[in-house]
Amino acid sequence: MTGSGGAAVLIRGRGVAALAAQHTLAANGVGFAVEPGPARGAAPVVMLGEQALALLRDLFGPSCFQPSSGTFSGAHAIERRIVRWGQGEPVTVPHNAVAVTGAELLSGLAPPVPAPAPVCAEGSAQAFTLYADTAVPEPALRLFGEREAAAAPVTLAAGADAAAVLIEATPLGWLFLIPLGATHGWLLAVGAEPDALLGHSRLVAPAIASAGAVEARFQTAPRMLDHLTGPDWLALGSGALAFDPLCGDGTATAARGGILAAAVASAIAGDCATESLDPAPLLRHYRAMLIAALRRHLAACLPFYRNGGSGAWWRAQAEATAAGHDWCTQILAAEPEPGFVLRGNRLVARDTVG
Structure with a gap:
């Protein structure tokens, strides 16, 4: 060599x-x-948390995926994670991330x-x-x-928190709503089809005005x-x-x-x-x-x-x-x-x- x-x-x-x-x-x-x-x-x-952002900026430059950067203006800032799991009430925790x-x-x-x-x-x-x-x-x-995810684009409901990702457990599986802007985002449904999971949802469903057809399926x-x-x-x-x-x-x-x-x-x-x-x-x-x-x-x-x-x-x-x-x-x-x-x-x- x-x-x-x-x-x-x-x-x-x-x-x-x-x-x-x-x-x-x-x-x-x-x-x-x-x-x-x-x-x-x-x-x-893709949601990039603090550890991912630190690694990427160390490797690829400090402006990498800064929401305010003109070069990477597509990055959408995420400030909170709201989780409803099991029989509990929703819990909000700070979350410094971007979605792209x-x-x-x-x-x-x-x-x-x-x-x-x-x-x-x-x-x-x-x-x-x-x-x-x-x-x-x-x-x-x-x-x-065995956890196949179905991903579908969504329009956020009026008043939905575009700076928060929502994660919710339902009897059939779990939902992950990731905003990509003030009005739109993506829904990941794991365990069953999006409609089936949304039918059991008390956190994610109210944040969605409409959901499009599933555009991707992948193993999680x-x-x-x-x-x-x-x-x-x-x-x-x-x-x-x-x-x-x-x-x-x-x-x-x-x-x-x-x-x-x-x-x-x-x-x-x-x-x-x-x-x-x-x-x-x-x-x-x-x-x-x-x-x-x-x-x-x-x-x-x-x-x-x-x-x-x-x-x-x-x-x-x-x-x-x-x-x-x-x-x-x-x-x-x-x-x-x-x-x-x-x-x-x-x-x-x-x-x-x-």
């Missing part, structure tokens, strides 16, 4: 994780090439400068490959529940590839690890995963500051860190699915979440203590950290 003068790393795919990995590799002086592949359908709406469409998210994130190095010439060392939301050599997927249950790494590759992005939007910020997860994946690839390739390291412990560390993140996420989700409702759907999701948490616990119990620590953009051996 080569250092900054050639493509030591090949990134296949596109998305937030791929862009975060590109910026991290560039910062480390590691040459890389990109094969973006075909464009995927963008998410109808999926297309706005990706168009607002620029690739790094300078441009990536050309692909490794024929006969040169095999590049280490990062698979970002694209087909991986071993695609078996582990799913922790937490999921992870069975095989996240191979001898000369690793997977990153939502195709490798994805969180339930109820308790996780998918964009922050993708950005953090991209940074960690690029740090692993930098250590394997050998960047401008270090010699290359043995891939096996680095790849094992990467897998353990993703499983640990998934375990924390499942622990956060479990009370919501245990307390959201008493019907069969709620029980099934709670059982799947608990089983996933137990699986993560068993896997991590067999792993040694993490051998590396992320310092800036690089992984360093834990025993060298003072």
